[in-house]
Amino acid sequence: MTEALVQVENLSRYYQNHRAINHLSFTLNAGEVLGFLGPNGAGKSTTMQVISGNLAPSEGEVSIAGHDIIEAPREAKRQIGYLPEHPPLYRDASVDEYLRYCARLHRIARPQVSAAVDRVKAQCGLQENGRRLIGNLSKGYQQRVGIAQAIIHNPPVVILDEPTVGLDPIQIREIRELIRALGSEHSVILSTHILSEVQTTCDRVQIIRAGELIYNASTESLNQGHEVSVRIALRKTVAAEALTAIDGVDHAETLGDGRFRLFFAADASPDSLVISAVEQQWGLYELIPEQQSLEDLFIELTQHEEIAAK
Amino acid sequence: MIWVIARREFVAMFQAPLAWVILAVIQIILGWMFLVNLDRFFQLQPQLMQLENTPGVTDIVVTPLMQLAAIILLMVMPLLTMRSIADEKRNGSLTLLISAPLGMTEIVLGKFLGLMLFVLVLVSMLMLMPLSLYLGTSPDGGKLLSIYLGMLLLLGAFSAIGLYLSSLTENQTIAAVGSFGILLMLWIVDWLSASVDSGQSLLAYLSLLQHHQSLLEGVFDSSDIAYYLLLITGFLGLTIRQLDRERLL
Missing domain, CATH: 3.30.70.100 (Alpha-Beta Plaits)
Known part of the structure; x- marks a missing residue:
């Protein structure tokens, strides 16, 4: 019996009259890498923002390790590491300074801060860059700092919103390896619109379109059982x-x-x-x-329904 | 937790050149004015000797100096407070604070405390000038203390108002212009009161200047202190509310 770490039930979110998420329900089990897939504007980022407590849900419930994000936000947020679409970095701080600050924000006791910073720097390959200003780092390294920030308090759930956007192919491969490594210790929700990324890094894939869940299966079953x-x-x-x-x-x-x-x-x-x-x-x-690739499936699912909708 | 944010805020201010420039410019201008006021005191001194119940060196040198300081800071404080929240919003780094296990109250209080640390440095540096009077004469220590407190409270109110305006927008310039407008309005709100009878006392009570003036003269009235504390708590409360509301939009 696997324990559901993140439970999203009947979640809806409106921006004024625009409905970004429509009665979305899913769970994330412990030790799972979940790929969140969808065309642009499907509601991926909104879902992530709601789960991380940056946006309040209009309807429905989100609970993280049993803590409701509205009723017990502090306990819930303690279980999450979140990398938003734009990494929340301070350009004029050095990597060390920034990570120490993040560690303190996540209530890591002062004596343990240095150890935590060293650990995430090693995990994210930032050992050489501790004293450099974040604003001077390349996009790939900034992204690594963003990921380091999300895992500094060793949270059970890590949420990564499009972590490989704007990186070069080598950086993308490195970040993917990092994400796969994270999957062994943390549960990860990964949002992306790059399909091969999901196929190589995720255990399970969910496709959403116009705020609704239209596909949910393990990537393994995706690779077999088709014609x-x-x-x-x-x-x-x-x-x-x-x-x-x-x-x-x-x-x-x-x-x-x-x-x-x-x-x-x-x-x-x-x-x-x-x-x-x-x-x-x-x-x-x-x-x-x-093989019927995820790409075919994705296009089939997202396009097919669009045609049906017309 | 509040302290962690406050320290970061304080350090960040000094990582950008703006804080240094502001400290330097204010110190130079007020240093010059201190000299001018001191010079006037020396000219007046022979006449003052003949009077009874004369104003002392504190009244002639320090009070006008701090009046001027208050006016200059009214224009400068919006520049310091404008980036506080607006910049984090534009940068996306506000997400870092909101995703951390913190309440909005802690975030806002941390920001405010960070600004107050800067204010403390600023006012303490300004107070070095009146304190230097101790080298040659004996200024009124009680009045100096009252002036110091008055400046801290006034700048605290400036900071709280600036912080609120900064939470309303992503654009620093709008935050600066907005808080400058509110501060100036609160400054001149009682200018009308001489000719308009109704609401005269209310307008006078609202004026930032009135309450500051009595503290500068060494009159410690608890209603003045209450005015500033109310203003600060009020605007901090509005800031917290604003940030909470944004999660719903």
Whole structure:
């Protein structure tokens, strides 16, 4: 039985008449990395702001480790480390100064502050930058300082709002590794609109659109259980019927230029295809397994309903 | 907790050049005025000797000096208070404070206390000039204490008003202009009272100047102290309310 660390029930949030979140309910279990996915303006940031206590919910309840964010805000906030979309940094403070201040704000006792600052600096790769002014650091390092700030009090729940926006590919990879490392000690809610990020770092994915939850599944189940498709290219001209005749192939799609997309039954493997290709000398020179990626799913879910809405 | 925020606020003020410039400019101008007032005292001294019940060196040198200081600071304090909350809002760093396990009251009191630390430094530096009179003469110690207290209370009120205006906007300039407007209004609000009978005493009571004047003259009236404390608590309360309200919008 896993314990629900964050419980969001029936949460709604209005900005004047605009409804940003609509009756959203979900939970975050201990030791889980939850990817929060959605197109721009879907309500991701608003949800994070409500969970972290920066915005009051219009309706519904949020509780963190059993503490209601409205009724017991201090206890609830103590359980959370929050990195907003724009890291809340003081540009004219040095990294050490800033982190010490954050540690004190999170009520870490004075004697333990130095140890906590050293720990997060090591975790976030900031050992060399302690005395530099935050304003002079590159965007990637500022982001690291932002993450360091969120985990300095060792909270059970870490909320990261688009932590890799605006970084270069190497920095993105480093931040992702950092997030994955965080997942071993903390429960993490990660919001992003970068799909591969979710696939590589998260245990579970939630897609929201227009403030509503439209998909919720583990990333593992996302990677399996769907139709397996293979894209092949043949030098010889072969009729699609010949391909569908092969054992295990459900149907074939002609892509032209000697290319086909073959759909296999869920647990079939394409070796029968290779055997027939070799036997009949089709000149198979390309064989690419295609998985239904999160991207397809995302586009399917978000676009499909948009069309339905029209 | 309040102390942690106050210290950060105080240190941050000195990390930017503005606080240093303000301290230096005020010190130079008031140092000059101190000299001018002292010079006038020397000119008046022979005449004063012949009078009974004469005003002392404190009345002739220190009181006008601090009157001028109050007017200059009325224009300068908005510049110091404007960034306090507005800048954190624009920067997004207010989120850091709100996400920490703190109440709004602690955040606002911390900010105010940080400003008051700066005020303490500022007023103490100004008071060094009257204290230097002890080298050559004997100023009225009780009056000096009353003047010191008066300046602290007045600047406390300036800070609380400035803090509130700073919490209303993300734009520092608007915060500065707004608090300057309110301060100036509270300064001149009793100028009308001579010709308008009704509400005369009320307008006079509202005036920042009236209450400050009596403290500068060494009159310690508890109603003046109450006026400043009410003004400070009132505006701090409004600031807390404003920040709380913003979470609902």
